[in-house]
Amino acid sequence: QVQLVESGGGLVQAGSSLRLSCAASGLTFSRSIMGWFRQAPGKEREFVAAISWSGGNTDYLDSVKGRFTISRDNAKNTLYLQMNSLKPEDTAIYYCAARGRGWSVRRSTYDDWGQGTQVTVSS
Numbered sequence: 001q002v003q004l005v006e007s008g009g010g011l012v013q014a015g016s017s018l019r020l021s022c023a024a025s026g027l028t029f030s031r032s033i034m035g036w037f038r039q040a041p042g043k044e045r046e047f048v049a050a051i052s053w054s055g056g057n058t059d060y061l062d063s064v065k066g067r068f069t070i071s072r073d074n075a076k077n078t079l080y081l082q083m084n085s086l087k088p089e090d091t092a093i094y095y096c097a098a099r100g101r102g103w104s105v106r107r108s109t110y111d112d113w114g115q116g117t118q119v120t121v122s123s
Contacts, residue, residue, distance in 0.1 A: 021080055
């Protein structure tokens with residue numbers, strides 16, 4: 001049974017940083033494409049960042065490029081999202097997701113999801 005458990009969210013002021021973590025189990029983590037998605041109140045869940053199994057390929061939502069960094073530690077089965085220069089519009093529930101096939105940033109193509117962690121950025 002696949003389990004993805006996010007942590008690291010919280011309430012911060014604009015301009016602050018947070019690092020989200022996602023602990024994975026029940027899957028071959030080192031062979032999984034991993035992604036971060038987010039959902040703000042009243043909005044659809046959107047792609048934030050993705051990383052290939054080796055970490056050699058990444059992609060980001062345009063609005064977070066240069067501020068967010070996705071990374072992974074395959075030895076620890078853990079995914080990370082370093083978020084710097086946070087803005088109020090980054091406020092959302094952040095979800096970790098996994099897919100066992102080829103590269104994709106489409107939400108509908110990810111197989112497994114965590115429960116999410118709340119990030120709130122005050123102005």
